[in-house]
Amino acid sequence: MAQGLPGVTAEAERADTGRPRVVRVRGLTKRFGERTVLDGVDLDIARGEFVALLGRSGSGKSTLLRALAGLDDATGGELSVDGTVAVAFQEPRLVPWKRVRANVALGLRVPDPRAAADKALAEVGLTERGGAWPLTLSGGEAQRASLARALVREPDLLLLDEPFSALDALTRITMHRLVLDLWERHRPGILLVTHDVDEALLLADRVLVLDGGRIAHESRVDLDRPRHRDHPDLTALRAALLAQLGVTTDEGTA
Numbered sequence: 461m462a463q464g465l466p467g468v469t470a471e472a473e474r475a476d477t478g479r480p481r482v483v484r485v486r487g488l489t490k491r492f493g494e495r496t497v498l499d500g501v502d503l504d505i506a507r508g509e510f511v512a513l514l515g516r517s518g519s520g521k522s523t524l525l526r527a528l529a530g531l532d533d534a535t536g537g538e539l540s541v542d543g544t545v546a547v548a549f550q551e552p553r554l555v556p557w558k559r560v561r562a563n564v565a566l567g568l569r570v571p572d573p574r575a576a577a578d579k580a581l582a583e584v585g586l587t588e589r590g591g592a593w594p595l596t597l598s599g600g601e602a603q604r605a606s607l608a609r610a611l612v613r614e615p616d617l618l619l620l621d622e623p624f625s626a627l628d629a630l631t632r633i634t635m636h637r638l639v640l641d642l643w644e645r646h647r648p649g650i651l652l653v654t655h656d657v658d659e660a661l662l663l664a665d666r667v668l669v670l671d672g673g674r675i676a677h678e679s680r681v682d683l684d685r686p687r688h689r690d691h692p693d694l695t696a697l698r699a700a701l702l703a704q705l706g707v708t709t710d711e712g713t714a
């Protein structure tokens with residue numbers, strides 16, 4: 461295991477003492493030309509753990525997520541993901557000429573993809589919309605379909621790249637509940653990239669801040685869910701995260 465390896469962080473050791481890991485990253489670097497975006501990222505995600513990743517715009521959050529998803533190669537370092545990975549992006553990325561059910565079943569290698577897609581659609585509350593065309597869905601419905609497409613793969617690691625940021629506030633709250641509900645039922649490891657400090661605090665077990673190409677800060681959130689944003693324990697955590705992000709106002713977003 462990781463003990464004794466150089467660069468093992470406190471959080472890695474904690475992951476070692478608990479559940480097995482689904483993600484192990486050591487000294488990950490990524491350069492685009494002259495520009496170093498990731499500069500020695502160490503990250504562990506335990507099986508079933510919900511981790512949120514904050515960071516200023518351009519800090520490399522999506523770059524890290526794309527490396528974890530296997531969509532981009534890193535320049536250096538080690539990265540291993542133990543199990544199946546699924547990704548949901550900010551834009552639902554549904555294929556417009558396939559019906560919603562077919563989008564969810566796309567590329568699925570199981571004996572009955574249609575039944576699997578219908579089950580996933582039922583889990584996200586979209587049973588009625590399986591036969592619809594993606595362009596007829598609302599923003600929230602499209603994001604649910606995108607989640608169904610990720611879930612149907614029964615991922616060990618679910619990567620969420622700002623999936624709620626384009627939604628209105630009410631829909632976002634509904635989606636938070638849905639994601640927590642799905643996470644509690646299936647327990648994938650989750651890495652949620654977000655700009656929203658409160659979203660991170662309401663959902664995650666651990667909130668990380670990416671800065672200077674590394675994980676510069678970690679807060680653990682040991683509170684039962686559902687959480688309320690006015691819970692007194694969240695005040696200090698919020699302030700620490702906002703300070704880390706260089707935000708001086710108390711508006712809750714970076």
Ligand SMILES: Nc1ncnc2c1ncn2[C@@H]1O[C@H](COP(=O)(O)OP(=O)(O)OP(=O)(O)O)[C@@H](O)[C@H]1O
Binds near residue numbers: 515519520522524
């Ligand atoms: N394919 C690419 N080629 C060149 N530069 C890139 C490429 N992808 C990302 N970058 C650069 O890497 C940096 C980090 O980008 P990334 O999208 O990971 O940031 P982010 O933290 O997700 O930002 P945001 O919060 O604004 O989405 C940016 O400066 C971006 O311009």
